[in-house]
Each structure stands twice: as structure tokens, then as C-alpha cells.
Amino acid sequence: MDAVSEIEKIDVQAEKNLNPVFQEDYVGKDGLLYCGRCHTRKEYRINSALLRKEMIVRVKCQCEQEQWDREEAARALREKQNRIRRMKGTCIHDRALLDCIFEEDDGSLPQIGSARKYVETWQERKANNDGLLLWGGVGTGKTFYAACIANALIEEGVSVLMTNFSKILNQLSGMYSEDKNHFIASLMEYSLLIIDDFGIERSTEYALEQVFNIIDERYKTRLPLIVTTNLSLETMKNPADIAHQRIYDRVLAMCIPISFQGENHRKADTEKKFKNGKCLFEDEGDEENGNEIE
Ligand SMILES: [Zn+2]
Numbered sequence: 001m002d003a004v005s006e007i008e009k010i011d012v013q014a015e016k017n018l019n020p021v022f023q024e025d026y027v028g029k030d031g032l033l034y035c036g037r038c039h040t041r042k043e044y045r046i047n048s049a050l051l052r053k054e055m056i057v058r059v060k061c062q063c064e065q066e067q068w069d070r071e072e073a074a075r076a077l078r079e080k081q082n083r084i085r086r087m088k089g090t091c092i093h094d095r096a097l098l099d100c101i102f103e104e105d106d107g108s109l110p111q112i113g114s115a116r117k118y119v120e121t122w123q124e125r126k127a128n129n130d131g132l133l134l135w136g137g138v139g140t141g142k143t144f145y146a147a148c149i150a151n152a153l154i155e156e157g158v159s160v161l162m163t164n165f166s167k168i169l170n171q172l173s174g175m176y177s178e179d180k181n182h183f184i185a186s187l188m189e190y191s192l193l194i195i196d197d198f199g200i201e202r203s204t205e206y207a208l209e210q211v212f213n214i215i216d217e218r219y220k221t222r223l224p225l226i227v228t229t230n231l232s233l234e235t236m237k238n239p240a241d242i243a244h245q246r247i248y249d250r251v252l253a254m255c256i257p258i259s260f261q262g263e264n265h266r267k268a269d270t271e272k273k274f275k276n277g278k279c280l281f282e283d284e285g286d287e288e289n290g291n292e293i294e
């Protein structure tokens with residue numbers, strides 16, 4: 001048996017497909033295949049002690065490896081973006097708010113710096129159970145501010161739910177008490193809960209009880225809460241009755257108040273759009289119908 005027949009080329013079909021040979025490729029002085037473009041080896045010689053044979057295996061040359069790495073990175077990025085898109089879809093109930101990102105800020109919202117800071121220092125905010133109470137009139141940018149935080153944190157892999165009590169109360173209304181408990185417990189699985197438009201929900205005894213239960217549960221489990229509201233700080237500090245007082249007391253204990261004053265036209269338009277969007281969804285009684293807000 002001569003030496004040459006001792007050398008076996010491992011030409012596994014899969015390897016061939018992954019590492020094809022091109023016309024410009026050539027055999028070097030060492031008898032191994034080289035890439036005609038990057039001039040690095042496409043073959044390696046290995047000695048198999050077990051088989052007592054020398055074998056040649058096909059590998060990627062440098063340029064093939066680089067291309068493979070680029071494709072792999074692009075694939076990973078696409079997968080991550082898809083994952084984030086899916087997550088945002090389930091975590092932010094108002095689709096129009098998916099577009100509220102820091103990059104869309106036109107510099108007209110003086111408070112936005114603190115929203116960026118909140119995101120940057122999220123670990124600390126979470127550990128301290130620091131929530132935010134964004135209060136002020138309609139069209140002052142509170143919802144935009146809160147949605148920027150939601151979008152940015154979701155992109156960092158933080159579990160966030162941005163919704164409102166009207167929606168939560170609708171969901172609770174058809175449930176048996178055990179399911180209600182599960183549902184409220186499921187709201188505690190989110191590291192951050194954002195309640196938009198707090199204070200516009202029904203204020204029946206039943207509704208106030210559910211609102212209190214949810215806020216109290218966040219309080220007891222030391223999980224942050226962000227609330228946007230048209231109510232004034234003054235109203236929240238001087239509630240009309242005990243039922244409201246115990247809710248507001250909890251919110252004020254958990255949330256740092258940030259005042260939104262004055263009219264901001266661009267933001268006002270945007271917020272009006274969100275409100276219209278909400279009416280659209282709620283009128284149709286199906287928020288998952290894929291309607292896009294223009
Ligand atoms: Zn190459």
C-alpha cells in the first residue's frame with residue numbers, strides 16, 4: 001500500500017456545500033487546496049491516531065468564514081428584531097404607541113431627559129421600586145414620555161406592560177373570581193407596569209376595588225409602576241372619598257411626580273391621535289383586530 005492511498009479526503013456532502021471549490025482556487029506546495037481570493041487554506045491535513053491514517057478535511061478559508069460570520073450576525077439581528085416586535089405587540093396595548101421612541105423626540109418636551117435617565121438607571125429604579133407619576137393636562141406629552149420608556153426597556157429585554165385600567169377592567173369583567181386572581185397575579189410578572197390615562201376609568205365601587213387591588217399588589221411585591229394622569233397632584237393629595245384616597249396614597253407612595261404643564265401642539269396632536277385610536281379600538285370591542293392608526 002503506497003503512502004498516497006493512505007490519505008483520505010473527507011468529502012462529506014454537507015461540507016462540500018458549505019465550503020465549495022471555485023475555479024480560482026488552487027493547490028499549494030503542501031498539496032492542499034487554497035482559496036484563489038484570500039489565499040488561505042481550504043483544506044487541513046489531520047492525523048487520525050485511531051484510524052492510523054492521514055486525512056484531509058475541508059474547512060472555510062478566511063473570506064468564506066468572514067462571509068459566514070456576517071450572515072450569522074445579520075440572521076441573529078433579524079431574529080432579535082422579530083422577537084422585540086412580537087414582544088412590543090403583546091406588551092404595549094395601543095399600537096400607535098409603538099412609534100413613540102426617543103429617536104422621535106423633536107426636542108420640545110423638556111421632561112424627556114428624565115425619561116432617558118430612568119431607562120439608563122433602570123436596575124437601580126427597579127431595586128428601589130421607583131415609579132413615576134406623570135401628571136398634567138391633555139396633550140402635554142405624558143403618554144409619549146411613558147411610551148418612550150416602555151419601548152426602550154422592551155428593547156433591552158425588560159418585561160413591560162403598558163395598558164390602561166379601562167382595558168384591564170373590561171378583561172376582568174367576564175372572569176370568575178379565581179381567574180381574576182390569576183389575571184391580577186399575571187400583571188405582577190411584568191417588571192414594569194405602565195398605566196396610561198389613570199383616573200378616566202369607571203369609578204364604581206367594584207372598579208375602584210380592582211384598581212386598588214392591582215396597585216396594592218405592585219406595592220406589596222415592590223414592583224415599579226408608572227402612571228400617566230390628567231388628575232392634578234392637588235386632587236390626588238386631597239381625594240373626595242376613602243376609596244379614592246387609598247388608591248392615591250399608594251400611587252403617591254410609589255411614584256415620583258413629574259409635572260407636565262402647558263400645551264405642546266405636536267405632542268397634543270399625537271396624543272389626540274392616541275385617544276382617537278383608543279376610541280376606535282374600544283368601539284369595535286376588539287383591540288387585536290390589527291387596525292393601524294394613521
Ligand atoms: Zn477565501
